[in-house]
Amino acid sequence: MKRRILTLSIVLMMAFSICNMDTFTSYADTNLIIGRNREVPVFESGEEVRLGIPIENIGEDSIKDVTISLDTSDLKSFPFEIEKMSTTKRIASIHGKSDEDIGFYLKVAMNAEAKTYPIKVSVSYDGGTASETVYVKIEENRQKPSLELMDVKFEGNSVSAGQSSVMKLEIQNEGETMAKDVEISFEGLKAEAIRLDNYMNVPKIKEIKPKHFHEIPLKIYANEDLKSGTYELDLSIKYKDEYNHEYEKKKKIYVPVDGAGDQELDFGFENLAYPVDGVKTSQDFDIAFDLKNLSGKDAKNLKVSIDAGAEILPKSASVKNIKSLNVGESIPMTFKLFAKDGIESKNYPVKINVEYGLKDSKSEEKNSLSQYVGIFIKGDNSKLTPRIIIDNYNYGKEYIQTGETFPLNISFFNTNKSASVKNIKVSISSEGDAFAPVGSSNSFFIDEIGASNRVNKTIKLKSKSDAEQKMYNITADIEYEDSTGKAQTAKEIIGVNVIQEVKFKTSDVKIPEEVFVGGNASLSIDFYNLGRGILRNMMIHTEGGFEVNSGSTYIGNIDAGKDDYYDVTVIPNKEGKGTGKIIFEFEDTVGNPYKVEKDFEIEVMKEPEMPPMDPEMEMEGQKGSSSKKWIWIGGGVLLVGGIGFVVRRKRKKKAEEVSIDE
Template sequence: MRKNKILLKSAAAMLSLMMMGSMMPGMNVKAMTEDEAREYCNKKGMEFDSLDAAGNAVCIKKETVEVPSNPEPDTPIYGNIFKLYPGYDTPTINAGESKVIEFPIVYATKKTATSYEQAQITLPDGLYFYEANDIQSFDVKTQKDDKRFEGKVAILKASISASSDAKSGTVTVPIKITYKYSGNSNPITETVNAYIKINGTDSNPANRLKITNYSFDRQNIKAGEAFNLTVELNNPSNGAVKNVNVNIGNLTTETIMMNNAIDTMYLPELPANSTKTLTFPMIASKNIDKNSQMLELSVTADGIDSPLTSKIFAFISKSADGSEAALNGKPKIVIDSYDYGGTAVTGGQPFDLSMVFRNTSSNITIENLKMTIQSVADEKTGGAFTPTSSSNSFFVKSIAPNGSIGQSINLMPKADADPKSYGLEIRFEFEYVIKGELQEGSSTEQISIPLKQSDRFEVGEVDMWGPIYVGMESQINVSYVNKGKSTINNLEISVEGENMTAMESRSYVGNVESGNSDYYSVNITANQEGPVKGKIKFSYEDANGQTVVVEKEFSSDAISMNFEPDPGMDIPEPTQPEGMPMWGKILIGVVVVGGIAAVAYVVIKKKKAKSKLQEAESYDDFPEDGE
């Protein structure tokens, strides 16, 4: 919008100043300062814009935006209220990698007052949450300034993992934001599209590097004690990965540091289909103040756009000196690891969830532990998982200091749940003894499990229209439908066979959304007489990134187009017959008999008509009543 600029000094003001200058020779008119100009513009009910070369203030008319006190729900005033920060760099993630990805959200309009801001992040196929933070609350107005951005920015942080077989490409990540205007109870929803670049297994074999395991050389690491960290790095691809650097991060002198060694190991090459074990000598600080310490493992190599990262958790006993403060610390239970059998579970198919729980205390035994597993409800479901053949609660008699236990439960995912990540909450209630007194404790942990729906892509029977003639095109049709709840990706249809050719033997369809259907039509030509056999192939990627092929066979017989020649309408030359042919005699006989029958029919009809007429006349001869 063009702003109307008005010069500070009106003609009258300018004339007055000029008169003062003429009346007082040698007196210079001093230009106004910026503060004076701002004050002047404010008195005029306008906004200060700038000072011109002569020191005059340039004011602009104030632009106001009227915000209705009670706008209609689902109807933003000026389109979207929120947007991604301009110039925001698209984040990247490698196949098989887990990392925290940030989405900076700002206001798209200058004067909007909102409250109750909540964002729901939806991930496409191939990505899932490894922590349940797909729904978050935020407030742009109250955010602290971030040096990376200008102005108020709300940073949405999502803990995202990419499946090990994720394909390369940039995917859309819809962020549904729900908010209210101040003083209005009607929620409004809008969607901001963010993007993530996936470096998949198909882009470079080096991107298939995996951190398969890590471990410590002892179960109980004490403050001030040296220990070794072992890391296993795997290259499952068919090509060697060169110039591999493995780095341990988040090291400090107050927590954990390297023990006479550097924090990075270099491998000139990691051969194809091989695993390398690396050992890092470390030492825990004597002054460590937290039992649980997190280290960051980072791997780089030629061909990898961004580092492959993983988090390592070390449990350090703070009671190396037997101090009373350490001995009196309350124990805590954490989930050391959990496994559900793959990258995602399938709706309607039970699975085993295995978890390992650890007592982080170095000197206190946890007793009479009760664990309760409960599915976390979302906006659509009351929870996606239910136990199949057992209770959702378990009892454990005790867990020793720094000890761990394993527990499994069989769960059934909802068959009609939307494909996404769902949370499970594990609540712990336990007892412990400090200074001879029995204490009670409780804590809660939460994990996230991605759910997919079973593949229900169905292909109908092949329809062939009419007979197949050699050298002529014949049409083949086949229908397909995606009855599943997940989108199938990169659908490609092809036809092949014997004694036949097709003008377009391959067709790329792309993605087929849930509930969508269509048909495939192709014309084939038989090469020669005889059997024609073929099959139509449907190749696509399911929700888990696996390639699926569905085949439909067809067969028919090809025939030649051999027709008898048309005799035409030629009339033969008349010839003098030597005698009446048999067919002529028969024809004459038929005509004669037909004529006799026709004459007889006419005579009989006339006689009947005459008889009826005579009867009618005889009725007229009877005397009428009264004669």
């Protein structure tokens, strides 16, 4: 008996030690307990709520004339509106050994800050008083204004250096309430860079309604010495809500500036004259025009030049300088040229270029524009050196795998329109010896290619097994003779894309030795990326004549040389041999899909029957039920004791860790 009393005492002591003593408050001088077992209520701003205060009379006698009041002496820390509510409640009595839930119907202030508030509750009654602090948590649900910069617009899409321009800011209130007293300001404005043209003209906005836009025009000035580029400004938007809470948004604004050297003018090439029917080689011809300033600004330091390449040469000065060309003014220009003897008959482009500066700008930077004229030259094509080019090639696919043999078909084209080429030797070489010829040398011979004709040749190549994944250049060195027997050479380069070979291996499927109908059977398989490239977007799933639990798994990418495993649980529903397969689906580095299937077999046995229970064993079990009852009680006591011991050990260990850290 004494042992049972001792055990019960230990259990009660441990139960009290585990309980949180802060969950209720007792008073030595009163029989009232305020707020016991009360969770902290959570309210939202603007919400009408009921604040329940539980008051418990733990004495034997009733208490009378009970007054309950909330302390409102500090309104800043009181989260409720008190204009139309009572913070005092009166009840006639609270019987002994009973409790009352006193409800205060309140409205949370709209501007209440989101936090936990302490509220002192005082209770007075016939014969005594009591007080306690309870806590209320307020969560902010107040709708706010939210001003966002939606767009920035410039006149002409940019700002010109040395000029004022209007920048328009488009601001939207994306919030649910009005924004008022909106003020705009900038940081990073500099007199030598970008500044407001008039600080006094920065508008102040009284209000922006919810979901409304407001456009703010601002006049800015870009310094005349600024170079072309994008300049950064820091915009600050300050505003208030209807409760005078202040907000600030900061945004970056990027101002595109056209420097003096990049401010383009428009020129016209009027009365343009040139030989439209073509000219013969060594024959002089003129290109003439009137250069007119069509812009709204004067130009200075103009340089007009003409360039027709190495085939057409100037006979007069190819560059003419003009000191200035004012708005609307024009000046006649003439250039005399001739075509060299022996050039090919075709149309040749002649470039007329005009460089200029801005007359009113201090900057010496220049801008330019060009005009092209086509001149047809009637040349003697028989005197031209024939050229051989590769005008087409094909290796059958978009890429070649490492170690793969492939045919490379090349088309050789004679560009000359009147002369053939002969005795052509082509030697093939590759970057880093990435490709080697198969069944032949790296050279081949072509007897002849007629004028404007082509010949196709095919060579078998094999890529190196350890080649890196990239585009490799193949060079064709061409030696040939023209129609006069003169030796000529040419070099052409083509590209072949090489990717790593996919090498994916798996182990055999691991299957349990015994599998029963209706039972869980865990299967697993290992897999390996033995190649040099990444296997992407791997998905694995299982199929078969059985139920599969969570059979699909997304693995993602498998790096080169890495391995992983996959396991799955299947539930056979019939006896005998069951078959299935584990399917791997993935892509290589260029997105080609692959599918690998691993078959497996499961021998499913009938579920074994449970042996019947011996009646004598059943009787013994009933006899032992009484003793088992005390075993369970004893086990419970030991469990509670063990929990207490572990808790004390953990607290002690935690204290030791803290002391060590300190």
